[in-house]
Amino acid sequence: MHANRPIRARLLVTLTTFGAVLLGAVIVAPLWGSASISLTRAFNGAIPFADNVDAQIFFIARLPRVVAAALVGAALAAAGAVFQALLRNPLATPDTLGVSSGAALGAMLALTFDLDLRVAGIPSVPVASLAGSLGALCIVYALATARRRGLSTTVLLLAGVTMTAFFSALILFTQYLADFTDTFRTVRWLMGMLDIGGYGPILGVLPVLAVAFGLFATLPRPLDLISLGADAAAARGVDVLRAERAALISASLATGAAVSISGPIAFVGLVVPHLVRLLVGSDHRLVLPASALFGGAFLIGCDVVARTLLAPVEIPVGMVTALIGGPFFLWILIRRT
Amino acid sequence: MLTASDLTFAYPRAKDRAVERVSLSVGTGESVALLGPNGSGKTTLLKLLAGALQPSHGVVTLEGRSIRDWSRRDVARRIAFVPQETFAPFDFSVLDIVLMGRFPHLGAFALEGPADLAIAREALAATSTDAFEHRTFSTLSGGEKQRVVIASALAQSPTLMLLDEPTASLDVGHQFDVQVLLGGLNRRGVTMVVSTHDLNFAAALCQHLVLLRNGRVIASGPTSHVLTADNVRALYDVEADVRLHERTGRLTVTPVGRA
Numbered sequence: 001m002h003a004n005r006p007i008r009a010r011l012l013v014t015l016t017t018f019g020a021v022l023l024g025a026v027i028v029a030p031l032w033g034s035a036s037i038s039l040t041r042a043f044n045g046a047i048p049f050a051d052n053v054d055a056q057i058f059f060i061a062r063l064p065r066v067v068a069a070a071l072v073g074a075a076l077a078a079a080g081a082v083f084q085a086l087l088r089n090p091l092a093t094p095d096t097l098g099v100s101s102g103a104a105l106g107a108m109l110a111l112t113f114d115l116d117l118r119v120a121g122i123p124s125v126p127v128a129s130l131a132g133s134l135g136a137l138c139i140v141y142a143l144a145t146a147r148r149r150g151l152s153t154t155v156l157l158l159a160g161v162t163m164t165a166f167f168s169a170l171i172l173f174t175q176y177l178a179d180f181t182d183t184f185r186t187v188r189w190l191m192g193m194l195d196i197g198g199y200g201p202i203l204g205v206l207p208v209l210a211v212a213f214g215l216f217a218t219l220p221r222p223l224d225l226i227s228l229g230a231d232a233a234a235a236r237g238v239d240v241l242r243a244e245r246a247a248l249i250s251a252s253l254a255t256g257a258a259v260s261i262s263g264p265i266a267f268v269g270l271v272v273p274h275l276v277r278l279l280v281g282s283d284h285r286l287v288l289p290a291s292a293l294f295g296g297a298f299l300i301g302c303d304v305v306a307r308t309l310l311a312p313v314e315i316p317v318g319m320v321t322a323l324i325g326g327p328f329f330l331w332i333l334i335r336r337t
Numbered sequence: 338m339l340t341a342s343d344l345t346f347a348y349p350r351a352k353d354r355a356v357e358r359v360s361l362s363v364g365t366g367e368s369v370a371l372l373g374p375n376g377s378g379k380t381t382l383l384k385l386l387a388g389a390l391q392p393s394h395g396v397v398t399l400e401g402r403s404i405r406d407w408s409r410r411d412v413a414r415r416i417a418f419v420p421q422e423t424f425a426p427f428d429f430s431v432l433d434i435v436l437m438g439r440f441p442h443l444g445a446f447a448l449e450g451p452a453d454l455a456i457a458r459e460a461l462a463a464t465s466t467d468a469f470e471h472r473t474f475s476t477l478s479g480g481e482k483q484r485v486v487i488a489s490a491l492a493q494s495p496t497l498m499l500l501d502e503p504t505a506s507l508d509v510g511h512q513f514d515v516q517v518l519l520g521g522l523n524r525r526g527v528t529m530v531v532s533t534h535d536l537n538f539a540a541a542l543c544q545h546l547v548l549l550r551n552g553r554v555i556a557s558g559p560t561s562h563v564l565t566a567d568n569v570r571a572l573y574d575v576e577a578d579v580r581l582h583e584r585t586g587r588l589t590v591t592p593v594g595r596a
Contacts, residue, residue: 006448006449006450006451006454007436007448007449008448008450011448084426085427088424088426089426090426090427217446218445221440221443224429224433224437225437225440227425227426227427228423228424228425228429228434228437229420229423229424231384231389231418231420232418232420232423234387234388234389234409235384235387235388235389235413235416235417235418235499236413236417236418236437236438236440236441236493237408237409237410237412237413237414237440237441238409238440239409277427277428281428281429281430281433282427282428282429282433283429283433285448
């Protein structure tokens, strides 16, 4: 699909291929677990739902977790692709810009101190984590634009790394103040986990994700042009300032929403867009949707590994992505120098 | 077709104005060179002319209307800007890069169709880059990259091209290729404004010169009138011989000492 075909055909192939991969993952992943279930029985409409144990396990016990993995993976991967294009830097991700840790700090504060921050039907933890991700972004963005005209990506990345360390210290401080049971709960949450126990946490942030993905849809072509230089993009008719803001806000919203569901899950925003670019090329009209679809499938896969590797013990999915992502990050670093 | 009157621009937090009270006029089919030492405001002036920067004072007029009254896309359908250097952080193919030139001609969610592809291929042929349309842009040499970016600008179907030091960092062979390419485009009716440090390149390519120093125009007019030893001294503080070259019949400039 990399080849010499018109964009329309490449887009169609990309969407169907990656869409099929994600759909397959969503259907197959719930079959893994301590009790084995049959897919045909779970989808057998002839048996009433109340009597269909396989369907109950599939739809109530396991599917929410898989859907959460799909949404979190999609949001983080798409946000990563957007940050990389906007900052013209393949190492830019929600993690390296401090946006994830800002979201984590917000969510931690809400969890630890039981803050009531509900806004327009969105529960407290997502609201706090969105505030954290946007707040972190504003600080980092202000620092990166303070010294000169336009965005300094070097300053942005260094500020991101610094803010990540700073937020981590605040997270530790929050834990230090919390009581023991809270600490255990939040430590597990900070490792990144998808054990959400129902559809509630997903429904709470669905409107936010919808806004983020709606904004993403307007970005691919402007991002292609901006990745070659802001002034050149402006001279081609791109409203650079508006595109930059839409990109930063949507990627931060997506990150904040994802972190509020699962805790911070590192490296998805780095690994997935790079793998996708190897497969579909660099055109963001292909990279963005493919990253979202493949990001969902990737995190579902990582979560299956997390659930089954040391079964019956579950390891946090964030550890699985970090074990894959760390070496991958170094590989990109070496490949580019 | 493009005029600038009394343009003034300062970058935020900068002490000095990058461009001060600059006026110039570019007629259809002309080619104009912007000359001046480093930091004299050439690049800023090009970006002002492209509408990528907004002047704090003065106005750029395109086809009789202030450029502020044009939409970005409408400007980009007429004016193409070629930056001094283009760095691609991702592995775009040459064809990908050239197709991006079609952006101002497409709606927000429209994809390039066969007509756009045909225009892109024409631009590739015009710049002799069609042989490597599938190669990765970032692996090309400096000269090849510059030609591809010019092809991308051509794919915008512009009537005016603004080029920022198109031959900087190119070897003599590639400089000559770019000079021949731009000369050919100009003869085919593309109006050009080119900033450059290469006086001989400017003399070969452009009928008009605008000399900038410290953001101000110190001289402008037809090349044969403006390219004089006095003006070279005023511009660069250099004593130079300015002579007609025997074989090309063009003015050539040879620096001989510091003024």
